[in-house]
Amino acid sequence: MQTSWVPGADQSGHSVHHLPYGSFTSPRNSEPRLGVRIGDRVLDLCDNAEDLAPEGPLRAALRRPNLQGLLPLGRESWDELRTSLQRFLTDPAKAHDLVDVSQVSLHAAFEPADYVDYYASEHHATNLGRLFRPDSAPLMPNWKHLPVGYHGRAGTLVPSGVNIKRPSGQRRTPDGEIVFGPSARLDIEAEMGFVVGAPTALGDTASVDSFADHVFGLCLVNDWSARDIQAWEYQPLGPYLGKSFATSYGAWITPLAALEAAKTEAPEQDPRPLPYLTEKDRYSYDIELAVTLNGTTVSRPNYRDMYWTPAQMLAHMTVNGASLRPGDFYASGTISGPERSQVGAFIELTWGGKEPMKLDDGTERTFLKDGDIVSITATARGAAGTTLELAEVTAGVLPAD
Amino acid sequence: MQTSWVPGADQSGHSVHHLPYGSFTSPRNSEPRLGVRIGDRVLDLCDNAEDLAPEGPLRAALRRPNLQGLLPLGRESWDELRTSLQRFLTDPAKAHDLVDVSQVSLHAAFEPADYVDYYASEHHATNLGRLFRPDSAPLMPNWKHLPVGYHGRAGTLVPSGVNIKRPSGQRRTPDGEIVFGPSARLDIEAEMGFVVGAPTALGDTASVDSFADHVFGLCLVNDWSARDIQAWEYQPLGPYLGKSFATSYGAWITPLAALEAAKTEAPEQDPRPLPYLTEKDRYSYDIELAVTLNGTTVSRPNYRDMYWTPAQMLAHMTVNGASLRPGDFYASGTISGPERSQVGAFIELTWGGKEPMKLDDGTERTFLKDGDIVSITATARGAAGTTLELAEVTAGVLPAD
Numbered sequence: 001m002q003t004s005w006v007p008g009a010d011q012s013g014h015s016v017h018h019l020p021y022g023s024f025t026s027p028r029n030s031e032p033r034l035g036v037r038i039g040d041r042v043l044d045l046c047d048n049a050e051d052l053a054p055e056g057p058l059r060a061a062l063r064r065p066n067l068q069g070l071l072p073l074g075r076e077s078w079d080e081l082r083t084s085l086q087r088f089l090t091d092p093a094k095a096h097d098l099v100d101v102s103q104v105s106l107h108a109a110f111e112p113a114d115y116v117d118y119y120a121s122e123h124h125a126t127n128l129g130r131l132f133r134p135d136s137a138p139l140m141p142n143w144k145h146l147p148v149g150y151h152g153r154a155g156t157l158v159p160s161g162v163n164i165k166r167p168s169g170q171r172r173t174p175d176g177e178i179v180f181g182p183s184a185r186l187d188i189e190a191e192m193g194f195v196v197g198a199p200t201a202l203g204d205t206a207s208v209d210s211f212a213d214h215v216f217g218l219c220l221v222n223d224w225s226a227r228d229i230q231a232w233e234y235q236p237l238g239p240y241l242g243k244s245f246a247t248s249y250g251a252w253i254t255p256l257a258a259l260e261a262a263k264t265e266a267p268e269q270d271p272r273p274l275p276y277l278t279e280k281d282r283y284s285y286d287i288e289l290a291v292t293l294n295g296t297t298v299s300r301p302n303y304r305d306m307y308w309t310p311a312q313m314l315a316h317m318t319v320n321g322a323s324l325r326p327g328d329f330y331a332s333g334t335i336s337g338p339e340r341s342q343v344g345a346f347i348e349l350t351w352g353g354k355e356p357m358k359l360d361d362g363t364e365r366t367f368l369k370d371g372d373i374v375s376i377t378a379t380a381r382g383a384a385g386t387t388l389e390l391a392e393v394t395a396g397v398l399p400a401d
Numbered sequence: 402m403q404t405s406w407v408p409g410a411d412q413s414g415h416s417v418h419h420l421p422y423g424s425f426t427s428p429r430n431s432e433p434r435l436g437v438r439i440g441d442r443v444l445d446l447c448d449n450a451e452d453l454a455p456e457g458p459l460r461a462a463l464r465r466p467n468l469q470g471l472l473p474l475g476r477e478s479w480d481e482l483r484t485s486l487q488r489f490l491t492d493p494a495k496a497h498d499l500v501d502v503s504q505v506s507l508h509a510a511f512e513p514a515d516y517v518d519y520y521a522s523e524h525h526a527t528n529l530g531r532l533f534r535p536d537s538a539p540l541m542p543n544w545k546h547l548p549v550g551y552h553g554r555a556g557t558l559v560p561s562g563v564n565i566k567r568p569s570g571q572r573r574t575p576d577g578e579i580v581f582g583p584s585a586r587l588d589i590e591a592e593m594g595f596v597v598g599a600p601t602a603l604g605d606t607a608s609v610d611s612f613a614d615h616v617f618g619l620c621l622v623n624d625w626s627a628r629d630i631q632a633w634e635y636q637p638l639g640p641y642l643g644k645s646f647a648t649s650y651g652a653w654i655t656p657l658a659a660l661e662a663a664k665t666e667a668p669e670q671d672p673r674p675l676p677y678l679t680e681k682d683r684y685s686y687d688i689e690l691a692v693t694l695n696g697t698t699v700s701r702p703n704y705r706d707m708y709w710t711p712a713q714m715l716a717h718m719t720v721n722g723a724s725l726r727p728g729d730f731y732a733s734g735t736i737s738g739p740e741r742s743q744v745g746a747f748i749e750l751t752w753g754g755k756e757p758m759k760l761d762d763g764t765e766r767t768f769l770k771d772g773d774i775v776s777i778t779a780t781a782r783g784a785a786g787t788t789l790e791l792a793e794v795t796a797g798v799l800p801a802d
Contacts, residue, residue: 142634142636149638150552151551151641153515154555155725155729165722167721170547202557202559203799236530236533236639238551239551241717241720245723320643320646321646
């Protein structure tokens with residue numbers, strides 16, 4: 001294990017084997033800068049650009065306010081910077097006073113280009129099929145042949161910490177009446193999001209084996225969902241206003257390179273997918289999530305249970321020639337395991353609102369009340385026996401107007 | 402009628418009562434600039450910024466390579482610039498040599514933020530319902546209560562002139578086999594697209610009566626659609642790869658102000674929509690489209706037949722608090738009238754590929770062949786008895802890899 005000069009870093013979820021990237025302001029800098037979290041501190045990449053990178057595009061990228069300069073440079077530059085950061089943070093000669101993470105405000109870590117949301121958990125898709133279409137087979141015939149996905153609204157992706165106003169919209173009452181008002185079934189979806197770095201040209205594809213060449217890193221996602229709005233609007237063109245009011249993401253992006261030790265086998269697929277979805281080296285990530293509502297941990301999904309891998313989702317997204325841009329973002333869809341205690345959405349956890357959750361404060365919940373605070377956290381194995389703590393996604397629910 | 406010093410402009414579809422905006426390069430400028438089309442010429446807004454706008458944000462906006470500087474400034478600035486352009490182009494003292502439109506290359510007129518595609522034609526939705534779901538009611542129960550829409554891929558919006566590679570993907574054969582290959586049912590959708598200028602904050606709404614405050618202008622759209630990919634993938638989360646490979650738009654954006662004389666009554670709605678979708682002043686636009694395939698005009702849809710108006714689509718998009726960004730783009734969905742000769746997609750025109758179209762060259766078509774060229778054009782009434790010609794959307798089909 002490498003030893004950092006940052007006090008407490010080695011034993012934390014943010015050792016030199018993690019090094020997630022974010023955009024921050026602090027009492028020292030009022031304009032957002034790119035930083036790396038180490039222990040309970042933040043290394044300012046702008047201030048240290050000369051030490052960290054040779055003259056050229058990589059050094060220039062460190063002086064940008066977020067990841068947008070680094071993303072298009074590709075895997076070789078990302079790895080070069082990671083090595084340089086680890087050397088810097090373990091070299092006692094470089095020790096200096098870093099800003100405390102409690103003193104910083106986090107901003108958009110990247111500029112979202114397009115946002116795609118998948119539906120990659122067999123358990124979640126099966127549960128939602130049963131709840132939304134009780135009279136049909138829960139999985140559509142296409143589900144095991146391709147990773148089902150759709151485009152979401154990139155403009156309403158917000159970093160953790162931005163509170164979310166309850167959306168209003170149309171819904172149909174059980175009597176068949178069409179009414180307008182604040183959503184009465186506001187839900188969460190605990191997901192994993194992937195930040196695309198290296199772009200492709202229109203007409204090109206990114207193969208299933210090129211995942212690590214194109215994807216820079218990942219973060220937790222809360223894909224807020226207004227189930228009553230969604231149920232009424234979604235046929236035949238898919239979810240729209242039931243999702244587009246906000247999607248929250250963890251504001252520190254964990255680089256893929258930090259997750260080598262968390263790689264694990266992905267579920268076997270039957271039927272075998274088409275060649276463009278077949279990986280030479282098929283793997284998923286063992287990442288243990290916790291969903292917490294007002295302080296009570298209500299569920300513990302694990303990412304390794306997802307049927308479709310992030311490499312398959314990337315290959316599918318581009319197999320028709322759709323181009324990739326730095327800042328494209330795709331999410332896994334709700335991460336749900338086989339047990340009720342492992343599902344990533346309240347609609348599953350409470351079985352359509354019929355079986356309330358009990359919270360530690362003695363109250364019960366089906367869907368979210370105004371003032372509720374939702375937090376999604378996660379840990380994974382890092383290099384050299386360390387544990388990574390992924391950046392939490394935390395936000396409160398504000399009342400509708 | 403105002404008389405321009407640009408030769409031939411007054412009698413053309415591009416008099417001073419039109420003045421669409423585009424981003425162009427020419428033998429004189431190799432970096433894109435913002436320009437206005439007048440007659441067969443292009444006025445360079447960068448070169449003439451001092452004459453056209455006082456010192457400040459408006460003048461700065463004219464020095465940007467596309468509309469992104471102008472869009473956030475809002476209706477008052479847009480109208481101020483239009484008055485100034487009309488004064489300039491009718492003042493003989495300002496006469497000078499303008500670049501010929503045949504000498505320019507057009508670029509992205511704006512930077513697409515989010516892209517939403519609606520489904521606002523009752524005739525189109527009914528036809529597609531019959532073709533895709535022959536055993537159910539053609540319109541879903543929600544269709545007359547809200548403008549059904551979904552997010553598309555903003556990163557693959559391309560201006561007219563960019564040829565489109567036939568996408569490959571999964572489809573299910575009539576025997577139920579899942580195969581991969583180039584789409585065998587490549588289609589078009591003739592639509593109208595609306596460019597959002599003035600933004601809103603997250604949590605705010607843009608009311609149905611604020612349409613002209615937020616929307617800068619419009620253009621023709623060809624929403625290329627791979628029907629075989631779409632039919633297999635679209636349930637339950639909507640169209641994805643069947644659409645995301647490319648969407649073409651007319652590269653000169655016609656400002657809303659040019660279309661005052663084209664305003665017309667919109668179809669009456671039954672049932673009456675909810676208050677947030679009810680306009681004080683309900684109107685549509687009388688815009689006559691022509692769809693041409695390899696030189697044969699195969700259809701003549703009119704925009705006025707659309708059930709949901711652009712104001713209703715804007716209000717719906719934001720009623721849940723989703724924010725607007727300058728460069729957000731939303732399209733109407735296929736423009737189809739009641740007659741077979743007025744439909745905006747080949748799947749309707751050939752009734753699912755069963756009734757081929759005859760072209761003037763003696764060949765027949767159901768869906769597109771490699772090398773085919775599709776052109777969508779349109780005219781509308783302008784001020785003072787003029788006729789506006791909207792910028793065409795023209796592109797050819799390139800073979801799959």
